[in-house]
Every structure is written in C-alpha cells, then in structure tokens.
Amino acid sequence: MDKITRCITHDGAVMAAAIDSTETVFTAQRIHNTSPVATAALGRLLTGTSVMGAMLKNPEATINLQVAGNGELGIVTAVANSRGHVKGYVGNPDCTTTYYENGHINVGKAVGRGVLNVMRDEGAGEPYIGKVPLISGEIAEDIAGYYATSEQIPTVCALGVLIDKSGMVLASGGVLLQMLPGAFESDIDRIEENLKDMPSVTRMLAEGMTPLQMAERYLRGYEVDVLDEFEVGYYCNCSKAKLENIIAGMPPAELRALADENGEIKAHCHFCNKEYTFDEADIENMISAKN
Numbered sequence: 001m002d003k004i005t006r007c008i009t010h011d012g013a014v015m016a017a018a019i020d021s022t023e024t025v026f027t028a029q030r031i032h033n034t035s036p037v038a039t040a041a042l043g044r045l046l047t048g049t050s051v052m053g054a055m056l057k058n059p060e061a062t063i064n065l066q067v068a069g070n071g072e073l074g075i076v077t078a079v080a081n082s083r084g085h086v087k088g089y090v091g092n093p094d095c096t097t098t099y100y101e102n103g104h105i106n107v108g109k110a111v112g113r114g115v116l117n118v119m120r121d122e123g124a125g126e127p128y129i130g131k132v133p134l135i136s137g138e139i140a141e142d143i144a145g146y147y148a149t150s151e152q153i154p155t156v157c158a159l160g161v162l163i164d165k166s167g168m169v170l171a172s173g174g175v176l177l178q179m180l181p182g183a184f185e186s187d188i189d190r191i192e193e194n195l196k197d198m199p200s201v202t203r204m205l206a207e208g209m210t211p212l213q214m215a216e217r218y219l220r221g222y223e224v225d226v227l228d229e230f231e232v233g234y235y236c237n238c239s240k241a242k243l244e245n246i247i248a249g250m251p252p253a254e255l256r257a258l259a260d261e262n263g264e265i266k267a268h269c270h271f272c273n274k275e276y277t278f279d280e281a282d283i284e285n286m287i288s289a290k291n
C-alpha cells in the first residue's frame with residue numbers, strides 16, 4: 001500500500017507532505033493501459049492530486065485537477081478525497097510519441113500549452129474553482145504555480161514517475177512543501193538553498209527513500225515533527241446507482257435513443273473502465289421516475 005507522510009517544521013514555518021505512490025500509478029497504468037509518456041503524465045497528476053487531497057481539512061472534501069493542454073495527450077484528469085485516495089484518466093492513453101529529452105520523458109511536450117483547472121469541493125457550499133495557465137506542462141511546476149497564483153501560498157512541488165524501457169512503473173512519488181503564515185524571509189532562503197542540490201524525486205525513490213526521508217531532505221536544517229502518516233491508493237467509488245443518477249438526468253427521448261439494438265444502454269466509468277449495463281426495464285424505470 002502507498003503512503004503519505006505529513007510533517008511540519010518544529011517552528012511552524014514550513015509544512016511538507018510526501019508520498020510514495022508506486023502502487024497507485026502501477027494500478028493506473030494497468031487499468032488504462034497507458035503508453036510510457038501517458039503513464040508519466042497521469043502518474044504525476046495522480047501523485048500531486050493525492051497529496052493535495054491529503055491537505056484538505058474537511059473529511060468530506062474532494063479535489064479535482066484537470067490538465068487541459070493542446071498536446072497529443074489530450075486532457076489529463078485526477079480526483080482525490082481528503083484521505084488522499086485518488087483516481088484519474090488521460091484523454092489519449094496510447095499517445096504513441098514518446099518525447100525523450102536528456103534521457104527523461106518530456107511530459108510537457110506531450111501535454112502542450114493550456115490551463116490547469118482546479119475544483120475544490122469542501123463538501124458544503126459552492127465549490128472553489130481555480131484556473132491558471134500551464135507553466136511547462138510538466139505538472140509539478142504547474143501545481144506549484146497554481147498555489148502561488150491562485151491561493152497565494154509559496155509552494156514547492158516535485159513529482160516523479162520512474163518507468164523502465166518496457167513501460168513498467170518502477171517507482172513513483174512526490175513532495176509538496178508549503179510556507180506557512182509564520183514563515184520568515186529567512187525560511188524561504190533556507191528552502192531555496194536546500195533546493196539547489198536536491199536530487200530528483202525519481203532518484204530518491206530509486207535509492208529507496210521513504211516519504212519521511214524525502215520530506216526531511218527538503219527540510220534539511222529544520223527540526224521536523226511528523227503530523228500523521230496514512231495509507232493511500234487508487235480508488236474508484238463508482239456504482240450502477242451513481243451512473244444511473246447521471247444518465248437519468250437526460251430527457252426520455254434522448255435516453256431511448258441511447259439504447260443499442262438490444263435495447264440496452266452501456267455506461268462506462270472513465271476512472272476504472274468498469275462497464276455498467278442498463279436494460280430496457282432499467283431505462284423505462286428511469287423515465288417513469290421522472291413523471
């Protein structure tokens with residue numbers, strides 16, 4: 001099982017959440033049968049969204065991130081709850097062109113130019129909606145940019161997915177670092193100093209570092225208190241009833257038109273690829289429930 005560790009510096013200046021998301025990204029790769037560049041992009045977004053979810057205060061809250069670029073990958077989507085459980089999908093999972101640059105998969109090129117949409121639903125009231133231009137399409141930088149622009153929180157975000165030549169996920173993880181209201185200019189300087197010789201997340205994962213060790217590496221020079229540690233994973237909460245709720249919103253004529261030659265509607269969950277069948281009786285029940 002994957003794990004998130006959240007910690008705070010003893011002086012209350014900086015908060016960090018770090019994740020080992022290897023199984024989550026491995027699962028996503030298997031569900032969506034993603035090409036290496038699609039695995040890297042979706043994996044990074046799932047990892048970042050999971051950590052962002054874990055930062056939500058309200059237990060009922062969810063967060064939805066959409067990387068909407070004009071590149072070959074199409075739109076990449078991820079949704080997480082406040083326990084960091086996450087699901088997602090990518091518009092073009094077989095994006096065949098693998099862009100390599102200096103031995104690294106060039107996710108930014110496959111994503112293209114566009115925007116990062118963030119929808120945070122606190123479980124009550126209107127959801128918060130933020131939209132920022134993509135900085136590089138490399139996802140970690142875009143998430144940090146979102147926090148800086150939209151929420152005015154100085155943030156460092158690093159994400160990494162390590163994939164072997166056959167496209168298999170070897171390791172995945174990330175770190176999200178945020179300056180708290182009690183932070184001084186000197187704290188920003190110290191973090192910037194730490195970033196100068198910071199190994200990449202994939203390198204730290206390859207060395208077998210735990211989420212706590214990665215967070216501590218970012219917070220070098222601080223005394224670090226662990227806030228909590230919990231298990232996370234790829235999780236889809238779809239059900240026939242939930243999909244029925246969505247479909248039943250359509251006008252009766254459209255509903256009937258959707259049915260195939262057997263009189264059935266097949267609905268497919270984008271997040272876990274499960275397929276649900278609504279037969280003639282189900283469809284007529286939905287229609288009569290409207291009257």
Ligand SMILES: [Zn+2]
Pocket residue numbers: 236237238239269270271272273274
């Ligand atoms: Zn599902």
